[in-house]
Amino acid sequence: MNKFFAYIIGSFLLTPFYLCAQQANVNLDYNPQKDTEGLIPFSAPLNSPEVHDDQTVTFRLKAPLAQKVVLPTGAIYTANDLGREPLAFTKGEDGIWTLTIGPLKPDMYAYHFNVDGIQIPDPSNTYAAFTAMPPYSELVVHGNGPAYYDAQNVPHGTVTRHVYHSEVTKGERELYVYTPPGYDSKKKYPVLYLVGGSGELPSNWVFDGRVNFIMDNLLAESKAVPMIIAIPNNQVIHRNHPQHAELTFDIFEKELREHVIPLIDKSYSTVQSPQGRAISGLSMGGRHSMFVGFRSLDLFANFGILSAGDTEPETTLKYFLTDPKVNKKVDYLFVGQGTKEAQGFLNLRCQALHDALNAHNIKHEYYIGGHGGHDWGTWRHLLYYRFLPNLWK
Numbered sequence: 001m002n003k004f005f006a007y008i009i010g011s012f013l014l015t016p017f018y019l020c021a022q023q024a025n026v027n028l029d030y031n032p033q034k035d036t037e038g039l040i041p042f043s044a045p046l047n048s049p050e051v052h053d054d055q056t057v058t059f060r061l062k063a064p065l066a067q068k069v070v071l072p073t074g075a076i077y078t079a080n081d082l083g084r085e086p087l088a089f090t091k092g093e094d095g096i097w098t099l100t101i102g103p104l105k106p107d108m109y110a111y112h113f114n115v116d117g118i119q120i121p122d123p124s125n126t127y128a129a130f131t132a133m134p135p136y137s138e139l140v141v142h143g144n145g146p147a148y149y150d151a152q153n154v155p156h157g158t159v160t161r162h163v164y165h166s167e168v169t170k171g172e173r174e175l176y177v178y179t180p181p182g183y184d185s186k187k188k189y190p191v192l193y194l195v196g197g198s199g200e201l202p203s204n205w206v207f208d209g210r211v212n213f214i215m216d217n218l219l220a221e222s223k224a225v226p227m228i229i230a231i232p233n234n235q236v237i238h239r240n241h242p243q244h245a246e247l248t249f250d251i252f253e254k255e256l257r258e259h260v261i262p263l264i265d266k267s268y269s270t271v272q273s274p275q276g277r278a279i280s281g282l283s284m285g286g287r288h289s290m291f292v293g294f295r296s297l298d299l300f301a302n303f304g305i306l307s308a309g310d311t312e313p314e315t316t317l318k319y320f321l322t323d324p325k326v327n328k329k330v331d332y333l334f335v336g337q338g339t340k341e342a343q344g345f346l347n348l349r350c351q352a353l354h355d356a357l358n359a360h361n362i363k364h365e366y367y368i369g370g371h372g373g374h375d376w377g378t379w380r381h382l383l384y385y386r387f388l389p390n391l392w393k
Helices: 002-018 075-080 211-220 244-267 284-291 347-359 376-390
Strands: 057-062 069-071 096-101 107-111 113-115 118-120 136-141 158-166 171-179 191-195 228-232 277-282 302-306 332-338 365-369
Touching (some): 057 113, 107 376, 191 244, 191 284, 211 228, 211 376, 332 376, 365 376
Antiparallel strands (some): 057 096, 113 118, 158 171
């Protein structure tokens, strides 16, 4: 009887360690914000957000002195057609504000709270993103199992952070490098240089973009070529600098040529030719990939322009569009945007680029897909469903 009692007590004490908890941060769960144990995140006052299996979501905020709390519009609204007006929380007698919305499409969404006119991240959510902008919170709406961007039980590559000195920006800088599972220094690998948008840092392609897990899963599904992915910091001048547009492209090209590409070619076993290099980016990074990449055909022969373009490509890209040998120099050119982007003003640049490429008979793939707008839901989708599977195929 004593042994049986000890077994029951031991089982009870050990069981929580094998369960997925509300933001337990033990495993890389696909449903980290589902409440399975009735526990709150460490040091938080309550559970928020709580994601239910019907894909509805409850947000909570303890703010007894607040007068008004709303969920500002953003990626959640765009992908789920929630309208254009912020949704208001309801205040309880205990000073806790609550809001339940949904069901929402399974995905990862960035969001904030607005409390009496002040924008804040969700103070009870341990999933927060730190970028070149003020931090925001991450909502993970799970489906019936892991998504294409989740950590799954497959071979995983390695993400390495490099810190180096730049004579271009006169300081210490960072870049991240993904090497595929089974990386072999005796083999030569093509390299994708992947860059972020106006508010992104290199780590955001890992934590928000999940590019390493996306690549792991594509490789496990035999849908992509093993490659190295280098993620440099394309913030090379203050984003609010009055001459940002005039200066950023020249500075970033110099950074690539003098520091980033030499570091990668020295540190890894790479294909050191334009055919073995690709450059891609989202939003501002898409414009870097276009304006720097298209004039650097001695470096790159593959391009991914994500949610970017130009309203006057005949002028700004004349040197590229009128190059009679461009189709021989470019192996793969992808231009893509989200479904909701294509329905609004953000479509102007992408569509103009697509039209100009067509007008000059430049071979490229143009794709509109996913349920998102100008957000990570779109950029993850473009990587997994189109760009990475077709790169070097």
